[in-house]
Structure formats: structure tokens, C-alpha cells
Amino acid sequence: MPLSPERNIYISTPGNIVAVTKKRPLEKVDLNFNGESTQHSTHSLHTYVAAINPPLARKLVETYVPFGENVLDPFCGGGGILIESILAGRNCAGFDINPLAIILSKSKTTWLDKGAIQTEYSRIMTGVTELVGHIQPTISEHAKYWFKEDTIPELAALSYAINECEAQEVRDLFLAILSATVRSVMLTYRGEVRLRKLQGKDLENFYPDTFGVFKNRVNLALKQIPQLPKHCIARAEMADAKNLPVEDEEYHSIICSPPYADDTNGVGYFQFSRYMLEWLGMPRESINMHKKRFLGGNKNGKKVPPSMTLHTAVANVKTRSQKHYKDAVAFYADYYHTLLEMKRVVSNWIIIVIGNRVLSRTLFDNANITLELFNSIGGVKFVDYYSRTIRKKRIPNLGSDGGGISVEHILVFKKV
Ligand SMILES: C[S@@+](CC[C@H](N)C(=O)[O-])C[C@H]1O[C@@H](n2cnc3c(N)ncnc32)[C@H](O)[C@@H]1O
The missing domain is CATH 3.40.50.150 (Vaccinia Virus protein VP39)
Incomplete structure (x- = not known):
């Protein structure tokens, strides 16, 4: 295939593509x-x-x-x-x-006001520990394979509390934060495109702190979201x-x-997203x-x-x-x-x-x-x-x- 000198790209049908700017x-x-x-x-x-x-x-x-x-x-x-x-x-x-x-x-x-994020975080955290163990997780059996047993009731409590939020824009932000939390506590290797379950010592030594991760993510949002342009x-x-x-x-x-x-x-993309989506309440x-x-x-x-x-x-x-x-x-x-x-x-x-x-x-x-x-x-x-x-x-x-x-x-x- 010939190489177009102006565009530095191989073109299989020479002459069809006309360069209009030099x-x-x-x-x-x-x-x-x-x-x-x-x-x-x-x-x-x-x-x-x-x-x-x-x-x-x-x-x-x-x-x-x-x-x-x-x-x-x-x-x-x-x-x-x-x-x-x-x-x-x-x-x-x-x-x-x-x-x-x-x-x-x-x-x-x-854009959201810092106060709106803080208020919602306090509301979620006030009741969430009491909810742990009392909320039936809505995720499929397939999804459970990717989480530690202790993590599942914690994520179920967070998911429930967030879905109670009435303001749509605030709820969306907290759903995004929950999704990022799910990704962090999942039993998968990081930085890989396809999901692969942690093996051997990597699995044994992985003790995710669900509420700690969630809190860190909320702090990140508190810094970032109020800085977005409003106009x-x-x-x-x-x-x-x-x-x-x-x-x-x-x-x-x-x-x-x-x-x-x-x-x-x-x-x-769907393998990447499906377990997060299940935790956000979307059926399989x-x-x-x-x-x-x-x-x-x-x-x-x-x-x-x-x-x-x-x-x-x-x-x-x-x-x-x-x-x-x-x-x-x-x-x-x-x-x-x-x-x-x-x-x-x-x-x-x-x-x-x-x-x-x-x-x-x-x-x-x-x-x-x-x-x-x-x-x-x-x-x-x-x-x-x-x-x-x-x-x-x-x-x-x-x-x-x-x-x-x-x-x-x-x-x-x-x-x-
Ligand atoms: C390369 S990614 C885009 C990444 C994006 N630019 C970013 O910065 O995150 C391609 C996207 O196309 C979406 N996609 C695939 N089929 C689609 C369709 N029929 N309509 C709209 N989006 C589709 C995928 O869900 C995926 O999010």
C-alpha cells in the first residue's frame, strides 16, 4: 500500500483522499x-x-x-x-x-456545592453501620465471586443508603463514588483491562477497607466537584x-x-462495568x-x-x-x-x-x-x-x- 507523504498514513485507495490543508x-x-x-x-x-x-x-x-x-x-x-x-x-x-x-x-x-456533598455523606454514614448485615444484597451469584464475604454486606448497606438520596445530581455523584469503591475492593488485579481474580498470596493478603475507601473517594469529590465550572x-x-x-x-x-x-x-467495557452496575442496583x-x-x-x-x-x-x-x-x-x-x-x-x-x-x-x-x-x-x-x-x-x-x-x-x- 502506498504511503501518503502529507499525511504519513498508508492509503489503500490512492487518489480518493484529497488533502485540503497543507x-x-x-x-x-x-x-x-x-x-x-x-x-x-x-x-x-x-x-x-x-x-x-x-x-x-x-x-x-x-x-x-x-x-x-x-x-x-x-x-x-x-x-x-x-x-x-x-x-x-x-x-x-x-x-x-x-x-x-x-x-x-x-x-x-x-458542579455541586461542597455543603451538599458533605450533608449527603453525613446522612449516608449516620445509618450505614446499623444497616450492615440487614440489607439483602441485590447482586447476582456471579458477582459475589469477585468480593470477600465481609465486603458484601458493607457494599449492600452503602448501596441502599445512597439509593435513598432524593436529589438526582447528588445521588449520581454518590453512585459514581460507590462504583469507584466497588472497583477498589474487588478481588481483581489492578491496571488490567480484562478482569482477573487475585490468586494465592495476593488474595490472602487483600483486606479491603470498604468504608475507608468510600471516605477517601468522597474527600476527592469534595476537592474536585466544587471546582468544576458552573456556567x-x-x-x-x-x-x-x-x-x-x-x-x-x-x-x-x-x-x-x-x-x-x-x-x-x-x-x-461491559465486563469492566457489570459488577459496578449490579451494585448500583441494575439487574443483570x-x-x-x-x-x-x-x-x-x-x-x-x-x-x-x-x-x-x-x-x-x-x-x-x-x-x-x-x-x-x-x-x-x-x-x-x-x-x-x-x-x-x-x-x-x-x-x-x-x-x-x-x-x-x-x-x-x-x-x-x-x-x-x-x-x-x-x-x-x-x-x-x-x-x-x-x-x-x-x-x-x-x-x-x-x-x-x-x-x-x-x-x-x-x-x-x-x-x-
Ligand atoms: C473508547 S471508549 C470511549 C472512551 C471515552 N472517550 C473516555 O474518555 O472515557 C468507547 C465507548 O463507546 C461505547 N459504545 C459502544 N457501542 C456504542 C453504541 N452503539 N452507542 C454509543 N456508545 C457506544 C462504549 O460503551 C464505550 O464507552
């Missing part, structure tokens, strides 16, 4: 942002898997979205782009099909990126990082229902969308695994629909931050696939390209063997 606004910026804070403001209130690099999000917002204009992230996850948008003084909206993503995005972008609005709602609840051209720009693959072969069946709406979740009646690079990749996968073939076709058919929807709702820029992935030993060049899909859709021009290196992750099937997942591609399209 000088890119961020060409002199080191987009790796080594050493820059990624934990400022509310980013550290609750981690999310495969979250955007906050300095990158900030740079993109400030460069491409004029002051006074609004930003949309149709795959908002833990709210990284929304946080940086409001800090930069831009109104924004974020959608996601993962209910945990919405609780996190809302609570990380909603900027971040709307965060559950919605499918294939069918966004917004008007045509309602947003100036889209900045997003879509999933690189379906939930089973990719990062596993509802969680599974939401998971089906993940890109590629429904495999029926899907066709390979128009991209030569994608056709070549899926044809190769078909010779190796029928299951992976179906998974890939379903994922990219849905992804194509999200690109159509992005074009509908935006008036200026569509900025996509994406990495490649490997399935059945086949490279899926997501950057070129995105370029070719937009090319076939028409009405959007590929304008700028950047790349950056990302930390190596433990992601099954995405592969480090030439998959190039240590590189993140930043594709900037302009609606024409």
Missing part, C-alpha cells in the same frame, strides 16, 4: 503529552477503560472548536472529552450505551450512536474515540440488554460496508474463523451507521481518535477503514491527520504482534 494546526505539537497531568479536575474520580488522554482532548477542543460553539461525543465513556470541553468553556453533549458511562460522565461534569453545560445521556437524539447539524464539532472492536473481541438482565446495543452486538442481517481495506481483512478472517468473520462484519456494519449519523448531526468537524486491531491474526486498519467509509458516504473531506503513541495494554485479540495498537490515529474530517 499546514496542519497541530503539526508542531508533541501529541504524546509525556509528563502532562491526566488526573486533573474530575478525571481521577473514577477511571474508565480506554479513556481518552485528557491533554489530547483539550488540545483538539481548543484548536478545532471556536469559543462559544458546542461539542458532541457520541461515545463518551468516562467523560474525558466532556470534562475537557467544559474546562475549555465549551458546552457539550455525550452519549453512550453503557449506563455506567452516563453516571460517570454526568457526575464528573456537574458550562454538559448533557450526558444513554443513547445509541447509530441513532442520536439530536437535530441535524445541532453540533459544531464531534470529537470522539469509538470502540476499536465489538465488546467480546475488544476492550470489554438489563445490563445484558444494554450490552446487545454495543457496536456489533447484534449479528443478524449485517453486510460488509463499503471499504476495500475492510473487505480484504474480513475475507482473510473468513478463511480462519466463521465466528470472528460474523463478529467483524456486525461491528463494522454498525460502525458505518455511526459515521452516517455523525455526518448528519454536525456542521463542521468530525474528529476520530482510533487505533488498529488484530482479529484472527488479521490486521484491521481502522484508520484507513474510517477514511474509506467516509469517502463512500461523501459530504465530508479528510483534512488533517496526526498520530501518537499509546501505552501498551493487555487486550486479548487486539494483539501486539504487528497490530500497531500502540499507535493512536487522529483523523480530522470537515463537513462540506
